[in-house]
Amino acid sequence: MAKQAKRTSRDIRTANRYEVLRQIIAASPTSRQELAAATGLSLATVATLVGELLDLGMLTEVGFEDSAGGRPRGLVAVNASGGALIGVDIAETYVRVELFDLALNVLARAAEDMRPGESRPEQVVGHVAAAVGSVVTQAGIEGARVLGVGVSVPGQVDRDTGISEYAPNWDWHDVPLLDLLAEHIAYPLYLDNPLRACAVAELWFGAARGRGDAVVVNLGTGVGAGLALGGGLHRGVSNSAGEWGHTTLVLDGRPCHCGNHGCVETYVGAPGIMRNLRESSPDSPLLHPDDQTATIDALSHGVAAGDPAALQVVRDTARYLGASIADLINLLNPEVVVLSSWVAATLGEPLLREVREAVARHALRRPLAATEIVLSPIPTDPVCLGAATFALEGALNSVGHKAAGGRAVPRRTAL
Numbered sequence: 306m307a308k309q310a311k312r313t314s315r316d317i318r319t320a321n322r323y324e325v326l327r328q329i330i331a332a333s334p335t336s337r338q339e340l341a342a343a344t345g346l347s348l349a350t351v352a353t354l355v356g357e358l359l360d361l362g363m364l365t366e367v368g369f370e371d372s373a374g375g376r377p378r379g380l381v382a383v384n385a386s387g388g389a390l391i392g393v394d395i396a397e398t399y400v401r402v403e404l405f406d407l408a409l410n411v412l413a414r415a416a417e418d419m420r421p422g423e424s425r426p427e428q429v430v431g432h433v434a435a436a437v438g439s440v441v442t443q444a445g446i447e448g449a450r451v452l453g454v455g456v457s458v459p460g461q462v463d464r465d466t467g468i469s470e471y472a473p474n475w476d477w478h479d480v481p482l483l484d485l486l487a488e489h490i491a492y493p494l495y496l497d498n499p500l501r502a503c504a505v506a507e508l509w510f511g512a513a514r515g516r517g518d519a520v521v522v523n524l525g526t527g528v529g530a531g532l533a534l535g536g537g538l539h540r541g542v543s544n545s546a547g548e549w550g551h552t553t554l555v556l557d558g559r560p561c562h563c564g565n566h567g568c569v570e571t572y573v574g575a576p577g578i579m580r581n582l583r584e585s586s587p588d589s590p591l592l593h594p595d596d597q598t599a600t601i602d603a604l605s606h607g608v609a610a611g612d613p614a615a616l617q618v619v620r621d622t623a624r625y626l627g628a629s630i631a632d633l634i635n636l637l638n639p640e641v642v643v644l645s646s647w648v649a650a651t652l653g654e655p656l657l658r659e660v661r662e663a664v665a666r667h668a669l670r671r672p673l674a675a676t677e678i679v680l681s682p683i684p685t686d687p688v689c690l691g692a693a694t695f696a697l698e699g700a701l702n703s704v705g706h707k708a709a710g711g712r713a714v715p716r717r718t719a720l
Contacts (some may be wrong), residue, residue, distance in 0.1 A: 334382040362387040391454040392693035397526035402436035403689040413443035424475040434489035453493040453696030473562040495699040500547040502691030504531025524648040528570040572625040586614040627663020645681040
């Protein structure tokens with residue numbers, strides 16, 4: 306059984322430094338007193354951590370604010386130009402890359418389409434390397450300013466080793482993804498998956514901000530749920546939490562890439578939605594057999610135009626999705642469920658309305674009354690944004706490692 310490593314004092318200090326920086330990014334400028342209240346750390350600890358981040362060039366002093374009868378309070382803000390972070394969203398049909406400043410503002414974007422059958426590791430690595438090179442060139446920054454690259458890949462990953470352990474839609478097993486990427490990308494690399502990336506993005510900037518318990522439902526080619534419990538990201542003992550897309554929805558149902566039958570993903574992921582359409586309207590012009598994106602786009606336009614076939618498919622999909630989300634609500638009792646990723650963004654409000662109605666038919670009344678179900682409000686790619694925070698975690702971890710007397714090399718693990 307996998308065991309979680311015991312956290313050292315350096316790990317705790319790194320985590321506290323990261324939490325302070327996260328709060329400053331979320332509410333910049335701010336005072337040390339406000340940071341202490343937001344993080345629960347002592348004022349002395351916050352003052353020390355802020356001093357370290359100022360020394361690293363990640364923060365800057367920006368003046369003072371009046372306090373109630375006391376001395377003016379010094380304000381600090383993120384030094385946006387103090388470094389750059391790159392977030393990589395590897396999905397089954399595309400690679401998207403965004404470059405951010407330290408305040409997590411997008412400075413450059415690049416995308417590469419991946420055609421069916423174009424999923425061998427070396428092909429995926431080639432797309433990522435090309436897109437990373439593109440955003441660095443677009444932004445016109447020196448390579449030394451890039452603090453790290455966070456890479457999100459579907460499936461189960463080992464963050465310590467940088468290995469994609471299992472990606473069912475590609476039949477990947479134990480692919481040394483970060484080693485392969487390191488042959489083409491000179492920046493520090495940090496690996497995780499889109500469930501965690503979307504959850505972090507919502508915690509920092511989206512609908513889960515300020516919420517203690519949240520579920521971020523990722524609807525794309527694959528399906529999963531990022532979990533924030535007790536105010537923090539829940540990973541599970543082997544970093545595998547959230548594989549809700551591979552829980553059984555229909556006994557002896559549709560075959561799934563994971564080897565089982567009737568998984569949630571086979572009914573509400575993009576290929577599952579295409580099958581819903583094919584089964585209800587075999588000859589529908591909305592169906593583009595070899596193009597998930599085109600089919601989901603056509604369904605969205607069809608719903609807006611009142612097309613009966615499109616309306617029926619969205620209703621059927623929401624029925625499956627609503628029953629599955631009701632299970633999450635009954636089990637976890639979250640404050641908010643966020644529908645995220647490209648399928649949710651494309652189908653939008655019509656899907657949301659149907660899902661809310663379906664959830665109400667299946668969830669227990671008390672937990673449902675405490676749960677809000679919303680679309681992700683994040684205007685950019687949430688996976689890229691979340692992946693960039695993994696690079697930020699890793700950069701702060703490396704700083705802590707160096708300060709503790711270790712070698713000044715990037716570690717691929719994050720908090």
